[in-house]
Every structure is written in C-alpha cells, then in structure tokens.
Amino acid sequence: MRLYLLKVPLYILLLVVLCPMILYAAPDKDPPPKNSGPPPMLVEVSQITRGIVEPMVKLVGSISYTRVSRVAAEVAGIVKTIHFTAGSRVKVGQPLVTLRSDLLEARLAGVRANYRQSLLELERADKDLQRIKALYADKSISESLYDENYYRVLAQKKRVISLKAILDYQKLQIQKTQINAPFSGLIQAKLTEQGEWVDIGGQVAVVADDKDIEVEVDVPGHLLNFLYPGRQISVRSGDKDYTSLFVHFIPQGDIATRTFTVKLKLEQGKNLIAGMQALVSLPSGSKLNSLLVPRDAVIRQFGKPIVFLAVDGRAKMVTVQILGYKGLLVAIEAPEIDDFLQVITKGNERLHDGQAIRF
Structure with missing residues (x-):
C-alpha cells in the first residue's frame, strides 16, 4: 500500500516534465490565409486619341410623306362604287371612286x-x-x-x-365620273361612302406616295447656321440608322417655342411609315479638336455618361461630357482625362470604381 502511494507522484512528475517537450516538438501549423478579394476582371482597353469633330445635338422629329394628295371629284354626283379600302395600295391611274352617270348620259x-x-x-x-x-x-x-x-x-x-364642243364636254364629264389615283401609293383615308353626294371639288380619299419619305423636325433658330442644302444628316428610326439630306426649312417659326421646321429627305426610307419617331443628329457648333474614344467605352451610370480608365491595374470611373460623334468614335470632355490614356471598351458594364482589372 505504501509502495503504491509512492509511485503516484512519480507519474505526475513525469507528465509535468514531458508535456512541454512534446508540445515544443509538434510541427507548426500554417497561418490562416488572409482575404485577398476577387481576382482582377478581364477587360479590353483602347487608346484615347485626339481628332477634329463637330458637336452634335439629338432632336426628336417625325417621319412624313413628301407627296400627299386629297383626291377630289371634278364633277358632282352620287357615289356608285368605291374601289379601295383604307390602308390599301393603289397604282397610278387605278379607279378609286365611280359616280353615277345616268343623268350625264341622258x-x-x-x-x-x-x-x-x-x-x-x-x-x-x-x-x-x-x-x-x-x-x-x-x-x-x-x-x-x-x-x-x-x-x-x-x-x-x-x-x-359649237355642238361638237358641247358633245366633247359631255363625254369628258362622263369620263370624270371615274376618279383615279393621281400616283402610286397608299390610301391613308377614305372620305366618302357609297350613296353619298359628292360636290365638285369634294374629297373622296387621301393618297400618300410612300416611296418619297422625309423627316420633319423642329429646331432652334441658331442651329440653322450649321445647315445647308445637300448636307448629310444622320437619322435613326425603327431601330435602324439612315442618311438624310437637308432640303430646306419653313421660314415661319413657332411663336411659342421659337423653333423652325426643318425638312430632311431620306435616301433609303423603305418600311418607314408617316408618324414614326425619328431621332435626328444635328450639328450644334463649329468643329473642334477634342478627345476621341470608341462608342463602346461610354456607358451610362446614375443617369450620366461615364468611362472607365485603366490606371495602375485598376478601373477609374470618370464622368464625361459628350461633345459629338465621328463615325464609331465619341468626342468627350473631362478634366481628369488626357491624351494617350487607356480607356476600357469591353467589360466596363460590370465594373465599379477602383476594381482590379487585367488585359
């Protein structure tokens, strides 16, 4: 019994002595990794250049037909037959309305x-x-x-x-009871019905030549200084871009808005319909030497046009002012931007200011 009591302290002593040695001999563990953030985003960049560009302003106009005829009757009579429907296509000389001619024939x-x-x-x-x-x-x-x-x-x-002249006149009167289309185009409106009385000069239909398209846009007076006959103007309508030519402006301004109606002739206006919206890019100032970036580099955030610069491996967001367009390039102005900097053209929609990038 006494021997057992003597052995217990010895075991405790050995445990106390050996524990620090075992702990010291155990291999060290690696320190926990630090949070380094997301990897740099892959983007494409382009060099900022300088060039001559003309400031532009975009105004909203409307598509219209150059030739619109309110077809009228040359003789009076009751409508016998209507040969068209509203919205249908007609050819030049095609009968539109036939009037009764029994009295004239008698x-x-x-x-x-x-x-x-x-x-x-x-x-x-x-x-x-x-x-x-x-x-x-x-x-x-x-x-x-x-x-x-x-x-x-x-x-x-x-x-x-004399009687021969009267006879020819009566024959002509009967011929005029058939009212024909003055040119090929679309029927915009039907203005009479079967059985109605049509007076001399009474309108029966509205025909528009849909092959002759123009754009009407109201512009402030100072913009007229940068327009001249034959000048090419860019127009966007129906998600397509068109080239138009400045024809003339109406020399009578709107007193309320102080604007003047400008008429532009579309060279290729197929599938456009009168009344469609047209976004017109008009020159708003003299040509100037400005910074040029690709159009893809300019995006909108918070309702403002911005670009992202590639600076020291990070994206720098800069708010810019758009001065005009030159083909696929945009003329911009911003105090933080200078020549020969790199601007991000692809991947900029998902970037935020200060984000790490690679290219």
Missing part, C-alpha cells in the same frame, strides 16, 4: 342628236349654196340671195363646231 344623248341634226342641216345648206352659186354665175339670181345662202352655210358650220 344629256349626252340629247347633245349628240342635236349635233347630228346640225350636220344634216349643214349638208343641205351646202347643197343649196352650190345650186345658187351656179345660178348666180349665170346672173339668174340676185347677189343678195347668194349672200344669204352663203352666210347661212357659214353660220351652220359654226353651229356644228
């Missing part, structure tokens, strides 16, 4: 009968004149009787001419 029949009768009377008077001329040559009749028959023939000839 009048024509009377005039035609009078004309034929006058021809018979002229033939008879001419035969009488030939007989009297022979008698007058033999001095068998007086000169006054000869003159009477001579002038009767002349008067009858004038009557025939």
Whole structure:
C-alpha cells in the first residue's frame, strides 16, 4: 500500500516534465490565409486619341410623306362604287371612286342628236349654196340671195363646231365620273361612302406616295447656321440608322417655342411609315479638336455618361461630357482625362470604381 502511494507522484512528475517537450516538438501549423478579394476582371482597353469633330445635338422629329394628295371629284354626283379600302395600295391611274352617270348620259344623248341634226342641216345648206352659186354665175339670181345662202352655210358650220364642243364636254364629264389615283401609293383615308353626294371639288380619299419619305423636325433658330442644302444628316428610326439630306426649312417659326421646321429627305426610307419617331443628329457648333474614344467605352451610370480608365491595374470611373460623334468614335470632355490614356471598351458594364482589372 505504501509502495503504491509512492509511485503516484512519480507519474505526475513525469507528465509535468514531458508535456512541454512534446508540445515544443509538434510541427507548426500554417497561418490562416488572409482575404485577398476577387481576382482582377478581364477587360479590353483602347487608346484615347485626339481628332477634329463637330458637336452634335439629338432632336426628336417625325417621319412624313413628301407627296400627299386629297383626291377630289371634278364633277358632282352620287357615289356608285368605291374601289379601295383604307390602308390599301393603289397604282397610278387605278379607279378609286365611280359616280353615277345616268343623268350625264341622258344629256349626252340629247347633245349628240342635236349635233347630228346640225350636220344634216349643214349638208343641205351646202347643197343649196352650190345650186345658187351656179345660178348666180349665170346672173339668174340676185347677189343678195347668194349672200344669204352663203352666210347661212357659214353660220351652220359654226353651229356644228359649237355642238361638237358641247358633245366633247359631255363625254369628258362622263369620263370624270371615274376618279383615279393621281400616283402610286397608299390610301391613308377614305372620305366618302357609297350613296353619298359628292360636290365638285369634294374629297373622296387621301393618297400618300410612300416611296418619297422625309423627316420633319423642329429646331432652334441658331442651329440653322450649321445647315445647308445637300448636307448629310444622320437619322435613326425603327431601330435602324439612315442618311438624310437637308432640303430646306419653313421660314415661319413657332411663336411659342421659337423653333423652325426643318425638312430632311431620306435616301433609303423603305418600311418607314408617316408618324414614326425619328431621332435626328444635328450639328450644334463649329468643329473642334477634342478627345476621341470608341462608342463602346461610354456607358451610362446614375443617369450620366461615364468611362472607365485603366490606371495602375485598376478601373477609374470618370464622368464625361459628350461633345459629338465621328463615325464609331465619341468626342468627350473631362478634366481628369488626357491624351494617350487607356480607356476600357469591353467589360466596363460590370465594373465599379477602383476594381482590379487585367488585359
């Protein structure tokens, strides 16, 4: 029993002595890794350059047709037949509306009968004149009787001419009961119905030439100084870009807005419809030497145009002012930007200021 009590402290002593040695001999563990953040984002960059560019401003205009005709009747009458529907396509000379012509045809029949009768009377008077001329040559009749028959023939000839003119007029009246399209195009509106009375000059349809397209845009007066006939103007409508030519402006301004209507002729306006919105890029100042970056480099954040510069492996966000466009380049201005810096053109939509980048 005494021997057992002596052995217990010895075990405790050995444990106390050996524990520090075991702990000291154990291999060291690696320190926990530090949080180094996301890896640099892969982007594409481009060199900022300088060039001559013209400041531009974008204004909203409208597509319109250059030729629009409100087709009218040349004779009065009741509408007998309508040969079109609103929105349909017509060709030049195609019948649009036919008016009733029964009254005109009855009048024509009377005039035609009078004309034929006058021809018979002229033939008879001419035969009488030939007989009297022979008698007058033999001095068998007086000169006054000869003159009477001579002038009767002349008067009858004038009557025939007059009736012929009336006859032609009546025929023309009947022809005019068919109202034809003045040119090829689209029917914009139908202005009459079957059975309605149409007066002389009464409108029956609106036809527009959809092959002749123009853009109308209201511009401030100072922009007119940078426009001249034949100048090319960029227009965007229906998600497509078009080239237009400045034709002229209406020399009568809007008193309320102090703007003037400018007309631009579209060279290729297929599939455009009157009333569509047109975004017009007009020159707003003299040409200037400015910084140029690719269009892809300029994006919008917080409602403002910005670019990201590649500076020391990080993205630097800079708010810019757009001065104009030159092909696929954008003229910009910003105090923080200078020549020969690198601007990010791809991957900039997902960047934030100060983010690590690689390219």
